[in-house]
Amino acid sequence: MVEVDESLVGKEFLKLAFEHCIKCGTCKMGYKSFKPSCPSGEKFLFESYWASGRIRTAIGILLEELQWSEELKNSIFACTTCGACMDSCQAPHAHYIVDIIESLRELAVQNIGPGPNQENLVERTNNPEMWNPYGVPNSTNAELKEKYNLPDKAEWVYYIGCTSNYRQTKIRDATIRLLKRAGINFTLIDEHCCTSPMLRTGQISSARDFMNYNIEKIKEVGADKLVTSCAGCYRTFIKDFEKHGANFDFEVYHTVELLKDLLDSGKMKIKSKYNKTITYHDPCHLGRHMGIYEIPREIYKQIPGVKLVEMKRNRNFAWCCGAGGGVKIGYPEWALEVSNERLAHAREVGAEVISSVCPFCRTNLSDANENYNGGFEILDLLEILDTLDIEFK
Amino acid sequence: MYPYSYDATEAKAHMPDFIVIPQERAQLIDLVKFCNQYIIPIVPYISGNNIGGLCIPERGGIIVDFGKKMNKILHVNEETMYAVLEPGVTFGQLKQYLDENYPNLRYSYPFAPPSAGVVGNVLLSGMNSMSAKIGSMADSINGLEVITADGEIVRIGSCFYGDGESDLDSWYCRYPMPDLMGLFVNWQGMTGLVTKCAVQLWQNLPYQKHSAALVFGMREVAKVLREIGKSEVVDDATMFCIESIKMMFEDYKTKKFPGEPDFAVLMPISAKTEKMLEAKEEILENTLKKLNEEGIKVIGIDLGEFSQLFSLRTRCAIDLPSVVLPIYVSSGLTWFGSYAPAHKLEELIEKTDEIYHKHNFSPMIYGKTMKSGHYAVFRLMANYNKYEEQEEVKELMNEIAEVCIDAGCIPYKTPIWLTEKLRRKINPGWLNLFEKVKKMMDPNNIFNPGRWNFNY
Numbered sequence: 001m002v003e004v005d006e007s008l009v010g011k012e013f014l015k016l017a018f019e020h021c022i023k024c025g026t027c028k029m030g031y032k033s034f035k036p037s038c039p040s041g042e043k044f045l046f047e048s049y050w051a052s053g054r055i056r057t058a059i060g061i062l063l064e065e066l067q068w069s070e071e072l073k074n075s076i077f078a079c080t081t082c083g084a085c086m087d088s089c090q091a092p093h094a095h096y097i098v099d100i101i102e103s104l105r106e107l108a109v110q111n112i113g114p115g116p117n118q119e120n121l122v123e124r125t126n127n128p129e130m131w132n133p134y135g136v137p138n139s140t141n142a143e144l145k146e147k148y149n150l151p152d153k154a155e156w157v158y159y160i161g162c163t164s165n166y167r168q169t170k171i172r173d174a175t176i177r178l179l180k181r182a183g184i185n186f187t188l189i190d191e192h193c194c195t196s197p198m199l200r201t202g203q204i205s206s207a208r209d210f211m212n213y214n215i216e217k218i219k220e221v222g223a224d225k226l227v228t229s230c231a232g233c234y235r236t237f238i239k240d241f242e243k244h245g246a247n248f249d250f251e252v253y254h255t256v257e258l259l260k261d262l263l264d265s266g267k268m269k270i271k272s273k274y275n276k277t278i279t280y281h282d283p284c285h286l287g288r289h290m291g292i293y294e295i296p297r298e299i300y301k302q303i304p305g306v307k308l309v310e311m312k313r314n315r316n317f318a319w320c321c322g323a324g325g326g327v328k329i330g331y332p333e334w335a336l337e338v339s340n341e342r343l344a345h346a347r348e349v350g351a352e353v354i355s356s357v358c359p360f361c362r363t364n365l366s367d368a369n370e371n372y373n374g375g376f377e378i379l380d381l382l383e384i385l386d387t388l389d390i391e392f393k
Numbered sequence: 394m395y396p397y398s399y400d401a402t403e404a405k406a407h408m409p410d411f412i413v414i415p416q417e418r419a420q421l422i423d424l425v426k427f428c429n430q431y432i433i434p435i436v437p438y439i440s441g442n443n444i445g446g447l448c449i450p451e452r453g454g455i456i457v458d459f460g461k462k463m464n465k466i467l468h469v470n471e472e473t474m475y476a477v478l479e480p481g482v483t484f485g486q487l488k489q490y491l492d493e494n495y496p497n498l499r500y501s502y503p504f505a506p507p508s509a510g511v512v513g514n515v516l517l518s519g520m521n522s523m524s525a526k527i528g529s530m531a532d533s534i535n536g537l538e539v540i541t542a543d544g545e546i547v548r549i550g551s552c553f554y555g556d557g558e559s560d561l562d563s564w565y566c567r568y569p570m571p572d573l574m575g576l577f578v579n580w581q582g583m584t585g586l587v588t589k590c591a592v593q594l595w596q597n598l599p600y601q602k603h604s605a606a607l608v609f610g611m612r613e614v615a616k617v618l619r620e621i622g623k624s625e626v627v628d629d630a631t632m633f634c635i636e637s638i639k640m641m642f643e644d645y646k647t648k649k650f651p652g653e654p655d656f657a658v659l660m661p662i663s664a665k666t667e668k669m670l671e672a673k674e675e676i677l678e679n680t681l682k683k684l685n686e687e688g689i690k691v692i693g694i695d696l697g698e699f700s701q702l703f704s705l706r707t708r709c710a711i712d713l714p715s716v717v718l719p720i721y722v723s724s725g726l727t728w729f730g731s732y733a734p735a736h737k738l739e740e741l742i743e744k745t746d747e748i749y750h751k752h753n754f755s756p757m758i759y760g761k762t763m764k765s766g767h768y769a770v771f772r773l774m775a776n777y778n779k780y781e782e783q784e785e786v787k788e789l790m791n792e793i794a795e796v797c798i799d800a801g802c803i804p805y806k807t808p809i810w811l812t813e814k815l816r817r818k819i820n821p822g823w824l825n826l827f828e829k830v831k832k833m834m835d836p837n838n839i840f841n842p843g844r845w846n847f848n849y
Binding site for chain 1: 399
């Protein structure tokens with residue numbers, strides 16, 4: 001058996017690359033839908049840009065049949081890690097394909113450096129003035145706590161996430177207002193990046209420190225539950241912290257899970273109407289990565305007046321928004337192209353509003369909407385709810 | 394380029410020098426002329442999962458990847474039931490297109506992933522899910538358009554009239570001219586570059602059912618398969634040994650336990666009316682009853698119900714095109730696939746089963762009755778760890794090949810190690826003619842050189 005550097009976090013996944021893939025190509029099209037599944041393969045076409053090609057690249061490197069070179073960078077990093085290949089593949093390693101790709105990235109970063117521009121994500125995040133990938137001064141969230149009169153100790157922490165805190169602040173504010181109105185006993189912490197941008201781009205050297213820091217901050221406020229409005233943070237806390245040995249004992253929820261509980265228990269009732277045709281875009285990190293498809297839909301359906309229409313590609317077959325896996329910063333034009341395809345899907349079904357529950361999807365869909373004059377309203381579910389009359393008991 | 398250098402089999406990897414992704418025929422004409430002038434190898438590629446090392450560029454050169462852009466379904470003639478395809482069209486793509494646009498028509502699918510190429514399959518005499526009726530997929534080709542070594546375009550079949558573009562409604566049959574199709578079918582891309590292919594479609598009959606027969610006895614399954622073929626009521630009949638069926642649910646190192654059936658025979662049946670379906674089922678039941686009366690223990694089951702009751706994973710063999718799970722569990726997959734004398738299956742099954750056990754591989758014995766029982770397909774497959782069991786699997790396949798060829802089996806999609814063996818067994822007249830044709834068609838040996846051990 002080939003030797004894999006035991007110090008690599010992804011060593012077990014790299015070993016798995018040798019176990020099952022025969023390059024059958026099933027990853028290339030949606031299982032039984034027979035529609036293209038992979039934004040990267042469809043764009044760049046060569047075999048090395050599909051999941052099986054990336055697995056083979058990992059094998060080639062470890063067998064030393066392939067030498068590290070800058071030329072490998074695009075095939076390794078031009079992938080949104082959307083996981084559509086995992087959904088399509090039927091082989092025993094299917095569930096771990098993105099892990100294999102991320103492990104290959106971990107190895108690549110050590111040998112040829114990160115993908116294009118992706119070093120900026122980590123340089124900014126590691127900067128003690130920032131602690132976030134957007135390169136803006138860190139917000140301790142003290143002002144927000146004061147503004148919303150949030151306690152120092154609480155049962156819940158609302159983990160805002162960098163995109164909502166520094167870019168899509170309407171999602172942050174709408175979430176805080178809703179949690180307040182719902183009477184949830186929550187607070188904010190001086191949060192640092194959840195590490196998703198580091199992990200997705202293979203730049204993991206400081207990830208564990210960030211994880212431990214955030215766990216410690218959550219413990220400090222005495223919370224035993226965390227809620228986040230970001231699909232990426234949600235996936236990272238639940239799936240990646242453990243992988244990196246950062247264990248915690250609080251529960252993690254996405255906002256939609258909490259909202260669903262409130263609606264089902266009768267503690268929340270939406271009174272006013274939202275008379276628009278909405279289509280829901282499944283974020284990859286919430287859908288394919290975490291298996292949450294129906295909960296958001298059930299919430300939209302409880303909004304009076306909403307006509308919820310499904311794009312042809314929905315749930316596990318959903319087309320990626322194009323932003324993830326470091327693609328937004330590494331390949332910005334292609335990221336918009338991918339998103340533009342999603343706009344076309346929404347147009348097909350006559351949607352006025354494209355709504356999602358991930359601030360990063362919202363960002364990229366909005367950018368594409370603006371860039372290509374899409375003519376849609378792009379809104380997070382929380383932004384929509386924020387405009388409505390809601391009764392809480 | 395590295396992912397183009399290998400496939401699932403034990404064939405030695407070899408890097409191409411370039412990958413070309415063509416969009417249209419005119420580009421390929423220029424490419425062929427250029428390569429013929431400078432003697433640069435051209436290797437056709439669709440998805441590369443032929444399990445024969447057929448797309449590995451033995452002598453480097455250019456891989457022409459048809460799968461990415463030359464993958465259009467150019468035409469479907471509903472009346473005479475055929476489709477004209479570019480080489481890169483996949484089974485999944487064709488299935489989806491027919492379901493959406495021509496739900497009254499169907500194609501016939503092999504146990505191959507949906508990403509596999511339709512044209513590659515027919516040109517290499519692949520299998521399908523109607524083999525008991527129609528035989529080899531090569532028989533279902535209506536016409537071809539090919540670029541020959543000098544860059545000339547040749548159209549073969551009923552589309553052969555005229556000097557311009559063909560009328561897409563003219564690709565309705567293959568005969569009765571001298572069958573020049575034989576210059577390209579089964580040649581593994583060694584005589585020209587196919588740019589269009591018309592394949593027959595069939596009526597998508599409204600009543601469809603999947604039955605299975607569980608057979609007790611290694612030798613006995615041979616007769617069961619033959620009799621089912623001759624009953625002429627099933628679309629297809631495929632036998633799988635029990636160890637290979639278990640690979641749907643377990644690792645690829647499976648075992649047979651005492652009391653278990655030795656084989657299962659899968660049989661899709663289709664009909665125009667309910668009565669027709671009932672009549673076919675009755676004939677099939679009577680066939681199995683007669684076999685039981687002759688002392689062969691065989692139990693018929695409804696595979697659709699079985700899958701619902703026990704495991705939906707078995708549906709991979711029903712809902713085609715689909716990945717057939719037993720052959721996608723390890724990092725390596727290889728086979729000896731052959732057209733076989735159906736009357737020698739007893740001997741073949743027994744001997745090859747012994748060889749699997751001798752080499753400590755779980756048997757993957759698979760066979761089909763072809764065209765109402767005129768002949769059989771006999772395939773011996775092996776899942777293996779590509780990075781640890783390469784030598785062991787080579788020995789296994791070598792011994793299997795010896796036994797099968799001695800019994801008269803004719804391998805298809807032949808890898809190079811096997812064509813070398815075949816050359817020692819085929820009559821010299823055939824080989825001489827074969828070599829003359831190859832040299833006439835490809836004087837500079839640019840088309841997939843190295844295949845069939847041509848050295849000139």
